[in-house]
Amino acid sequence: xxxxxxxxxxxxxxxxxxxxxxxxxxxxxxxxxxxxxxxxxxxxxxxxxxxxxxxxxxxxxxxxxxxxxxxxxxxxxxxxxxxxxxxxxxxxxxxxxxxxxxxxxxxxxxxx
Amino acid sequence: xxxxxxxxxxxxxxxxxxxxxxxxxxxxxxxxxxxxxxxxxxxxxxxxxxxxxxxxxxxxxxxxxxxxxxxxxxxxxxxxxxxxxxxxxxxxxxxxxxxxxxxxxxxxxxxxxxxxx
Numbered sequence: 298x299x300x301x302x303x304x305x306x307x308x309x310x311x312x313x314x315x316x317x318x319x320x321x322x323x324x325x326x327x328x329x330x331x332x333x334x335x336x337x338x339x340x341x342x343x344x345x346x347x348x349x350x351x352x353x354x355x356x357x358x359x360x361x362x363x364x365x366x367x368x369x370x371x372x373x374x375x376x377x378x379x380x381x382x383x384x385x386x387x388x389x390x391x392x393x394x395x396x397x398x399x400x401x402x403x404x405x406x407x408x409x
Numbered sequence: 410x411x412x413x414x415x416x417x418x419x420x421x422x423x424x425x426x427x428x429x430x431x432x433x434x435x436x437x438x439x440x441x442x443x444x445x446x447x448x449x450x451x452x453x454x455x456x457x458x459x460x461x462x463x464x465x466x467x468x469x470x471x472x473x474x475x476x477x478x479x480x481x482x483x484x485x486x487x488x489x490x491x492x493x494x495x496x497x498x499x500x501x502x503x504x505x506x507x508x509x510x511x512x513x514x515x516x517x518x519x520x521x522x523x524x525x526x
Binding site for chain 2: 301331333339340341342343347385387395396397398399400401402
């Protein structure tokens with residue numbers, strides 16, 4: 298079992314729709330959770346972070362965390378073609394020394 | 410303010426050689442982490458340094474080493490390069506102390522593209 302799992306996609310949604318990206322993690326001791334966006338050939342760019350169970354909204358983005366289910370998601374409302382990128386889920390673990398584990402990413406295509 | 414900077418941008422080496430990659434964090438950031446990203450995969454954690462001390466290490470061989478300097482810049486060294494070391498090497502910085510590291514977002518530099526022939 299991978300430590301952080303994401304559907305590789307591609308996920309294709311029409312412009313204006315809601316894109317839903319999901320991530321599961323294996324370490325129950327994980328303490329903070331991040332979503333990064335990575336355009337082809339570029340470095341990851343932080344979109345959202347969440348530490349507590351529930352929802353966190355920032356503009357068109359909503360992160361959702363359920364620690365009991367070891368599940369974190371990212372919703373993108375009113376998707377735009379410029380949102381087309383790979384979305385990386387990252388989990389910070391503090392047990393046995395600090396490390397950040399990334400999922401392999403989900404490719405999102407927003408069709409105009 | 411300048412973001413995270415990395416040098417060089419691109420690098421070509423041959424098997425068995427040694428390479429040094431450099432990173433300067435955002436001004437005021439004291440923590441630097443290094444990642445390796447191969448095509449089609451997410452970044453893999455190599456090291457995390459805070460206040461010049463190693464605070465975390467990923468599952469990489471001893472050929473990989475790093476250090477952090479008093480000005481918080483950092484170097485990643487890779488010895489005895491293998492073809493499989495070809496990747497994008499990313500540096501990320503974050504702001505605060507150890508306890509807060511877990512709760513601080515990281516900001517990535519543009520990366521160094523390493524090709525091993």
